[in-house]
Amino acid sequence: MTTKGSQAQKKPALEALQATIARIEGHKNRKRAVLPFGVKAIDTRLPGGGLALGALHEVAGGGNDALNATAAALFAAGIAARTKGKVLWIVTRQDIFAPALDQAGLAARRVIHVEASSDNDALACFEEGLRHGGLGSVVAEVGRLTMTASRRLQIAAEGTGTIGLAVRRWRRQTEAADFGQPTASTTRWRVSVLPSAPLPVPGVERPRWMLELLRARSGECADFEVEGCDANGRIESCGVALPASVADGAHQEEAEQRRA
Amino acid sequence: MSADLAARKIGVTPGIPVAKAQALYPDLTIMDADPDGDRAGLEALALWFQRRIAPIVAVDASGGLPDGIVMDTTGTDHLHGGEPAMLETVVRRLADSGFTAKATIAGTWGAAHAVTRYGRGRIVIVPDGGVPDALCNLPIEALRLPAAVIEGLRTLGISRIGKLAAMPRAPLTLRFGPELERRLDQAYGRVAEPILAVRPVDPVSVARNFAEPIGAAETIARYIGKLVPVLCEGLDARGDGIRLLDLLLHRVDSQTQTIRIATARPARDAKHLTRLLCEKIETIDPGYGIERMELVAVLAEPMEVRQRVSSLIEEEEADISGLIDTLANRVGGESLYRFAPVESDIPERSVCRVPALAPDDGTTWPAGWPRPTRLLSRPEPVQAMAELPDQPPIFFIWRGIRHRVRCADGPERVFGEWWQGDAELTIARDYFRIEDTAGDRFWVFREGDGEHGETGSQRWFMHGLFA
Numbered sequence: 001m002t003t004k005g006s007q008a009q010k011k012p013a014l015e016a017l018q019a020t021i022a023r024i025e026g027h028k029n030r031k032r033a034v035l036p037f038g039v040k041a042i043d044t045r046l047p048g049g050g051l052a053l054g055a056l057h058e059v060a061g062g063g064n065d066a067l068n069a070t071a072a073a074l075f076a077a078g079i080a081a082r083t084k085g086k087v088l089w090i091v092t093r094q095d096i097f098a099p100a101l102d103q104a105g106l107a108a109r110r111v112i113h114v115e116a117s118s119d120n121d122a123l124a125c126f127e128e129g130l131r132h133g134g135l136g137s138v139v140a141e142v143g144r145l146t147m148t149a150s151r152r153l154q155i156a157a158e159g160t161g162t163i164g165l166a167v168r169r170w171r172r173q174t175e176a177a178d179f180g181q182p183t184a185s186t187t188r189w190r191v192s193v194l195p196s197a198p199l200p201v202p203g204v205e206r207p208r209w210m211l212e213l214l215r216a217r218s219g220e221c222a223d224f225e226v227e228g229c230d231a232n233g234r235i236e237s238c239g240v241a242l243p244a245s246v247a248d249g250a251h252q253e254e255a256e257q258r259r260a
Numbered sequence: 261m262s263a264d265l266a267a268r269k270i271g272v273t274p275g276i277p278v279a280k281a282q283a284l285y286p287d288l289t290i291m292d293a294d295p296d297g298d299r300a301g302l303e304a305l306a307l308w309f310q311r312r313i314a315p316i317v318a319v320d321a322s323g324g325l326p327d328g329i330v331m332d333t334t335g336t337d338h339l340h341g342g343e344p345a346m347l348e349t350v351v352r353r354l355a356d357s358g359f360t361a362k363a364t365i366a367g368t369w370g371a372a373h374a375v376t377r378y379g380r381g382r383i384v385i386v387p388d389g390g391v392p393d394a395l396c397n398l399p400i401e402a403l404r405l406p407a408a409v410i411e412g413l414r415t416l417g418i419s420r421i422g423k424l425a426a427m428p429r430a431p432l433t434l435r436f437g438p439e440l441e442r443r444l445d446q447a448y449g450r451v452a453e454p455i456l457a458v459r460p461v462d463p464v465s466v467a468r469n470f471a472e473p474i475g476a477a478e479t480i481a482r483y484i485g486k487l488v489p490v491l492c493e494g495l496d497a498r499g500d501g502i503r504l505l506d507l508l509l510h511r512v513d514s515q516t517q518t519i520r521i522a523t524a525r526p527a528r529d530a531k532h533l534t535r536l537l538c539e540k541i542e543t544i545d546p547g548y549g550i551e552r553m554e555l556v557a558v559l560a561e562p563m564e565v566r567q568r569v570s571s572l573i574e575e576e577e578a579d580i581s582g583l584i585d586t587l588a589n590r591v592g593g594e595s596l597y598r599f600a601p602v603e604s605d606i607p608e609r610s611v612c613r614v615p616a617l618a619p620d621d622g623t624t625w626p627a628g629w630p631r632p633t634r635l636l637s638r639p640e641p642v643q644a645m646a647e648l649p650d651q652p653p654i655f656f657i658w659r660g661i662r663h664r665v666r667c668a669d670g671p672e673r674v675f676g677e678w679w680q681g682d683a684e685l686t687i688a689r690d691y692f693r694i695e696d697t698a699g700d701r702f703w704v705f706r707e708g709d710g711e712h713g714e715t716g717s718q719r720w721f722m723h724g725l726f727a
Contacts, residue, residue, distance in 0.1 A: 064700055070633040074727035077633075086580055088587075097635035097724060098599035098611050099625040108599045109620040112580075113613075114587055115595040125587055134578025193727065195666060195699040204669045204695050207727055228727055231627070 062192030081233030085136030370447030473549020501526025632724030649710030
């Protein structure tokens with residue numbers, strides 16, 4: 001009896017504590033909406049079953065691609081393409097080739113490009129875009145992203161439900177080490193290019209990426225091998241065996257089913 | 261209508277039948293009368309007069325068709341050096357612009373109208389009390405009467421105004437109605453005839469003077485917050501919205517600081533406009549203080565009312581014009597754009613920048629060929645080894661790094677656009693999408709088709725990066 005009674009007394013305290021935490025975090029009554037990738041192996045790894053909307057996500061290029069962030073930009077374009085509404089794309093140096101975004105499912109009429117003169121300006125525009133709430137997503141190519149700046153962006157995104165995608169792009173290889181610094185973003189990805197599958201005839205197959213989930217709030221790290229965005233901005237799991245981190249139990253079965 | 265000197269020389273006069281005019285001059289070009297066009301042109305001219313000569317100006321259409329301009333010059337002639345000088349200026353300015361004009365000053369609108377159109381002389385000034393003399397010998401057509409009345413008077417054998425004015429009024433009114441006597445009285449100044457002046461479309465503006473000069477950013481912001489709603493009320497009355505708004509800050513040392521904001525769509529929201537202005541306060545230098553603030557709606561456009569989309573059919577897109585304004589005022593309007601397709605096979609010409617809120621024309625790029633995510637602003641030369649004429653490179657050196665090609669796709673031949681210039685008549689580029697052994701994918705091209713020297717230098721260039 002006594003133990004039962006103490007448990008009954010404990011529970012409200014726990015609930016109150018959880019409510020307090022939720023209130024501090026600022027999203028007490030809202031079930032977090034997510035944007036699934038449509039790839040089971042990835043979605044099951046992400047809390048909530050997809051990329052959280054109303055949050056800041058970071059994407060960087062891996063290896064040689066850290067300076068150009070081509071795959072990272074296209075990965076972000078694929079995510080942005082699957083959101084509804086206009087997309088704000090903020091850069092500091094413009095070298096995006098619009099037909100490529102169009103081929104990743106992000107039609108040119110949906111994208112408003114902003115050319116900011118500095119990283120600070122880009123971040124200010126980023127925050128402005130996230131705070132507005134009328135956009136589907138905001139993509140910004142930024143180099144330095146401090147804890148303070150990322151927290152501001154994360155809060156701005158939480159307030160409106162707009163997804164924020166920070167494509168990290170540096171001017172020098174040495175600056176790329178900045179990606180190790182902690183930020184307030186919800187997830188952090190690294191996209192590196194992989195050699196495409198060989199074709200029986202001369203030609204280049206659909207691009208392949210190594211997708212590393214380096215950080216996920218209340219989730220675990222993982223890495224995936226995927227095929228690049230199709231015309232609807234969807235990535236697909238590769239037909240070959242999944243890397244060890246995903247190839248466990250249930251996921252293995254799902255992968256088998258996908259292959260079948 | 262009227263006829264100019266050349267027309268009169270061959271015998272064409274106003275009111276002549278078209279067939280007769282053509283008989284007189286076989287090569288005559290015939291065009292329909294355009295009273296609306298005449299009126300619009302005269303209104304523009306009237307506004308110009310209003311700014312230059314006198315405040316009360318109107319298009320004179322009292323004769324039936326708009327064929328002149330009437331102004332009330334009372335109290336303004338001294339500004340232009342007297343009445344003759346003023347008329348001389350007006351006629352000369354019009355002649356400089358290619359118009360033959362006649363000008364008259366008279367005590368009444370009716371008299372001036374009659375003397376200008378039927379009197380002799382380019383510039384006439386009817387002295388005070390000289391109206392009856394001036395009108396005496398003019399034809400009755402000068403009285404702005406309906407055609408039926410003139411016809412009737414001619415039947416009676418009356419052709420001059422002097423004779424008409426001397427006749428007893430009662431029988432005339434009985435026969436021709438009150439219009440005849442009204443026009444006579446107007447011409448002789450016995451009844452008033454007001455001129456309904458054209459209204460200029462001048463900008464909405466509000467201003468505020470300060471007894472004590474202000475300088476602090478917070479104070480400026482507070483007064484912006486007070487002025488903008490007043491301006492918005494003025495715009496509301498006209499049904500207009502701001503496209504270009506100037507805030508003029510007159511400093512005590514007679515210098516003026518300005519803040520100009522532009523909006524992508526007509527805007528009348530006081531909160532939004534206040535915010536746009538306040539964001540720019542840091543750009544102004546108050547100096548010793550600001551004694552007058554003035555807000556001028558430089559460019560206003562009618563606010564368009566748009567029907568909301570029914571949620572049954574499609575989801576409504578959020579209005580982001582407010583965001584566009586905020587961003588444009590931060591980074592500059594030319595740094596905010598959309599890309600739109602251009603029909604060109606040459607990659608760097610296939611995109612153009614259009615304003616962020618430009619309407620979508622529905623065109624897209626051809627989807628058949630993969631395009632690189634990043635396009636280099638100018639193609640960079642690479643050293644490459646390739647089999648001629650149409651094999652991709654085996655390896656290439658770009659930015660000092662050697663890449664071995666694992667697989668490639670191509671060539672995609674792009675020809676020069678001969679309509680752009682002679683230099684592009686023969687040139688061609690062969691584009692290849694190549695992947696190196698590390699998995700990096702590039703877009704390289706060879707200048708030339710690999711066979712013919714006139715198609716290009718046969719050198720290789722890096723043009724883009726694939727994901």
